[in-house]
Amino acid sequence: MMSAPINNNTIVNIPDQRTAKMPKRNYINNEHGLLSWLFTADHKRIAILYLISITFFFFIGGAFAGLIRLELLTPQPDLVASDTYNKFFTMHGIVMIFLFLVPSVPATLGNFFIPIMIGAKDLAFPKINLLSWYLYMAGGTFTLAALVLGGVDTGWTFTTPLSTHYLNTHVITAATAIFIAGFSSIFTGLNFIVTIHRMRAPGMTWFRMPLFVWSNYAASILMVLGTPVLAIAIVLVALERTIGIGVFDPTKGGDPLLFQHLFWFYSHPAVYIMILPGMGVISEVISTFSRKRVFGYTAVAFSSVAIALFGFFVWAHHMFIMGVSNYSALVFSLLTMLVAVPSAIKIFNWAFTLQKGSITFETPMLYAFAFIGLFTIGGLTGVFLGSLGMDIHLTETYFIVAHFHYVMVGGMLMAFLAGVHFWWPKMTGRMYPESLSKLSALTSFIGFNITFLPQFILGYLGMPRRYHAYPAEYQVLNVLSTAGATVLGVGFTLPMLYLAWSLKYGAIAGNNPWQATGLEWQIQSPPLTENFTETPIMDHEAYDYEWLENKTAHEVTTVG
Amino acid sequence: MANAIATAHEHDAHHAHDEHVVLPQHLHHFETEEQQREAGTFGMWLFLLTEIMFFGGMFFAYLLYRNWYNPAFVAASNQLSVKLGAINTAILITSGYAMALGVYAAEVRKKQMLVWTLIATTIFGFAFLGVKTVEYKEKFEKHHVPGASFDVKEFVNPAAFGLKEEPLAPDMAQKTQIFFVLYFAMTGMHALHMIIGLALLFWLIYRANRGDFSSGYVAPIENFGLYWHFVDIVWIFLFPLLYLINKHVG
Numbered sequence: 001m002m003s004a005p006i007n008n009n010t011i012v013n014i015p016d017q018r019t020a021k022m023p024k025r026n027y028i029n030n031e032h033g034l035l036s037w038l039f040t041a042d043h044k045r046i047a048i049l050y051l052i053s054i055t056f057f058f059f060i061g062g063a064f065a066g067l068i069r070l071e072l073l074t075p076q077p078d079l080v081a082s083d084t085y086n087k088f089f090t091m092h093g094i095v096m097i098f099l100f101l102v103p104s105v106p107a108t109l110g111n112f113f114i115p116i117m118i119g120a121k122d123l124a125f126p127k128i129n130l131l132s133w134y135l136y137m138a139g140g141t142f143t144l145a146a147l148v149l150g151g152v153d154t155g156w157t158f159t160t161p162l163s164t165h166y167l168n169t170h171v172i173t174a175a176t177a178i179f180i181a182g183f184s185s186i187f188t189g190l191n192f193i194v195t196i197h198r199m200r201a202p203g204m205t206w207f208r209m210p211l212f213v214w215s216n217y218a219a220s221i222l223m224v225l226g227t228p229v230l231a232i233a234i235v236l237v238a239l240e241r242t243i244g245i246g247v248f249d250p251t252k253g254g255d256p257l258l259f260q261h262l263f264w265f266y267s268h269p270a271v272y273i274m275i276l277p278g279m280g281v282i283s284e285v286i287s288t289f290s291r292k293r294v295f296g297y298t299a300v301a302f303s304s305v306a307i308a309l310f311g312f313f314v315w316a317h318h319m320f321i322m323g324v325s326n327y328s329a330l331v332f333s334l335l336t337m338l339v340a341v342p343s344a345i346k347i348f349n350w351a352f353t354l355q356k357g358s359i360t361f362e363t364p365m366l367y368a369f370a371f372i373g374l375f376t377i378g379g380l381t382g383v384f385l386g387s388l389g390m391d392i393h394l395t396e397t398y399f400i401v402a403h404f405h406y407v408m409v410g411g412m413l414m415a416f417l418a419g420v421h422f423w424w425p426k427m428t429g430r431m432y433p434e435s436l437s438k439l440s441a442l443t444s445f446i447g448f449n450i451t452f453l454p455q456f457i458l459g460y461l462g463m464p465r466r467y468h469a470y471p472a473e474y475q476v477l478n479v480l481s482t483a484g485a486t487v488l489g490v491g492f493t494l495p496m497l498y499l500a501w502s503l504k505y506g507a508i509a510g511n512n513p514w515q516a517t518g519l520e521w522q523i524q525s526p527p528l529t530e531n532f533t534e535t536p537i538m539d540h541e542a543y544d545y546e547w548l549e550n551k552t553a554h555e556v557t558t559v560g
Numbered sequence: 561m562a563n564a565i566a567t568a569h570e571h572d573a574h575h576a577h578d579e580h581v582v583l584p585q586h587l588h589h590f591e592t593e594e595q596q597r598e599a600g601t602f603g604m605w606l607f608l609l610t611e612i613m614f615f616g617g618m619f620f621a622y623l624l625y626r627n628w629y630n631p632a633f634v635a636a637s638n639q640l641s642v643k644l645g646a647i648n649t650a651i652l653i654t655s656g657y658a659m660a661l662g663v664y665a666a667e668v669r670k671k672q673m674l675v676w677t678l679i680a681t682t683i684f685g686f687a688f689l690g691v692k693t694v695e696y697k698e699k700f701e702k703h704h705v706p707g708a709s710f711d712v713k714e715f716v717n718p719a720a721f722g723l724k725e726e727p728l729a730p731d732m733a734q735k736t737q738i739f740f741v742l743y744f745a746m747t748g749m750h751a752l753h754m755i756i757g758l759a760l761l762f763w764l765i766y767r768a769n770r771g772d773f774s775s776g777y778v779a780p781i782e783n784f785g786l787y788w789h790f791v792d793i794v795w796i797f798l799f800p801l802l803y804l805i806n807k808h809v810g
Contacts, residue, residue: 122589124599190606198599199590228610232617236745245706245741247621253735258624262617535591 041126086153093156105277119201139181189223215280230266278415290357336386367418374410399459430506444491450484655684
């Protein structure tokens with residue numbers, strides 16, 4: 001195989017396009033027809049099914065974000081009525097959280113690459129994997145049904161007694177959607193944990209696994225332990241609404257705060273379900289594009305598990321203003337600060353990985369840099385919100401909206417796009433257009449900051465979240481935010497277009513365009529249905545670039 | 561190493577396990593049957609962990625309200641039939657014992673014994689649900705089902721430690737509804753798990769009778785056994801928590 005000359009500014013190493021061919025057999029052309037996809041048990045095909053469906057829901061959620069920003073362009077409530085506005089942000093929240101962020105990296109990239117990275121042929125339970133996609137689609141269908149039938153306006157938090165007593169919208173339909181989608185997430189997590197424990201190839205010890213696998217493992221623990229609690233909370237809300245059981249109804253002796261405890265027991269860990277797999281992507285990308293083993297590998301691996309564990313003991317920081325006792329608020333505030341420690345461990349270790357590395361700036365790396373900066377801002381403003389006095393002032397304002405969008409969009413979505421670009425050549429066998437993708441990464445970064453930076457100030461000045469009208473003095477910052485959202489929208493639409501284009505016209509990528517060390521890069525692109533021709537034996541650490549050099553040198557001599 | 565992970569068009573894929581005899585149930589993506597069995601059992605334990613968390617939400621609610629409304633919980637618990645609850649506990653433990661024998665029968669490849677123990681498990685399972693139906697019916701008759709027709713007049717502070725039996729204070733009496741909400745939610749969710757288990761048992765009996773588990777392939781029996789014992793154990797917690805609050809012998 002001839003290699004293109006290596007340019008100093010890039011590590012991209014793709015085969016000569018005049019002679020390069022796509023592999024004859026791979027997982028995509030192994031079988032044909034729609035049914036072969038709908039009944040597949042191949043983790044790679046299921047990942048593609050997920051990728052298509054979560055992209056669909058991402059644009060639905062994005063459309064609602066657009067409508068919200070459009071309404072907030074002017075201080076007056078002129079575009080829609082207040083009830084409709086409530087439905088907009090509820091739908092934006094439900095779709096983005098349960099149908100995009102929670103499954104985003106695990107169900108697509110995790111599904112595709114965890115088995116390959118540990119040297120397995122598939123996940124432990126391929127049929128359950130397919131079932132989890134169907135559950136996801138059923139959840140999505142119920143969400144769309146709730147939308148078409150007239151919407152829900154509880155907010156994604158389903159706060160009782162608002163959701164149980166005071167609203168006449170499709171709460172039960174939306175609750176059913178979340179209940180079902182939750183089981184999809186449980187099955188994905190369960191599948192990952194069993195696979196990582198039981199399916200590792202010979203020599204693939206725990207501390208030779210790529211950090212992407214570690215972070216998905218940590219997220220899976222959260223999915224398996226947290227999601228059932230959300231399920232029972234949602235069931236109780238539905239029962240309260242339909243037959244008035246009274247568990248959350250103060251007039252019958254119930255306690256609405258109990259719902260908050262149950263809901264946030266899942267929904268706080270859920271933010272780590274969303275962010276941890278993204279952190280795994282960043283570890284892979286940073287290592288590959290600075291040609292260095294991730295600094296402090298063990299610390300980064302354990303920090304994922306630490307985030308998962310601490311994540312279960314901080315939920316009441318969502319409830320500081322809801323009348324919990326001062327003592328419990330104090331303890332939860334302290335525990336919340338503790339989560340900053342493993343997160344900081346990751347950030348510092350990535351920084352030290354970059355130090356003296358041979359850094360190149362391919363698109364995944366641009367997204368990874370965006371992640372590090374934006375996640376740090378999002379994380380640190382989280383410390384503001386975790387301290388009791390500040391929280392009373394800032395919670396339920398745009399400050400909190402900006403905070404979690406910095407973590408979720410600036411962090412997670414950037415990580416997702418980093419991962420999609422990084423592994424696109426492996427998933428499809430073709431390269432995406434490099435300069436266009438760099439442009440769109442830059443557009444997203446700029447658009448993102450114009451959208452959400454003003455919201456920190458708006459929140460600090462006291463603009464409450466979830467209102468569709470505001471005093472005129474907030475207009476400048478709101479206009480800025482809406483303008484930024486437009487740029488951001490362009491930044492997110494571009495990748496969908498050029499990635500689709502690249503499926504047919506992209507350059508043929510070859511096995512290892514980034515010269516990365518992971519097992520997934522040592523097999524053909526796109527991979528075979530069974531991933532490996534024979535079971536690989538892992539005889540080196542993760543991110544061992546010397547091993548890769550020796551191997552490549554060896555290959556050249558045998559071919560030459 | 562380089563050889564082991566070479567690209568596909570150089571080799572034709574061949575399977576390592578083609579060389580020895582494999583069970584028809586062996587799935588291709590597992591290296592060995594042992595790995596497959598271990599993965600299945602591990603997956604089942606994890607699933608049971610999610611079930612514990614699911615029931616955990618209701619146990620948490622129970623803990624909270626039992627602390628807040630203790631007199632109401634005592635009075636309401638005294639309206640449940642300890643006798644029926646105890647009988648049901650015995651029935652369910654017997655059913656669990658039959659299931660354990662079934663797992664043993666599958667492991668030693670005794671087909672007839674497996675079929676009969678599974679049938680016994682099923683019969684005891686239905687007996688449990690039968691007794692539960694009698695209990696639910698009684699609750700409807702006594703107006704102890706939460707809702708508009710809920711009747712509080714039978715709830716009293718039980719006589720104990722030289723104190724006389726006396727009616728609950730009116731607002732505390734209303735809180736007995738919370739007890740019965742939890743009673744129906746928890747036993748109802750438990751019964752739902754029993755019903756799902758019984759449906760699976762029919763399927764397992766059919767397959768056992770066909771001889772699917774007579775050749776050393778016991779994973780479904782083993783894993784269903786774990787599920788069935790889990791349902792047992794949930795009841796072992798529910799029985800004292802719901803039926804035996806402040807019961808004093810003598």
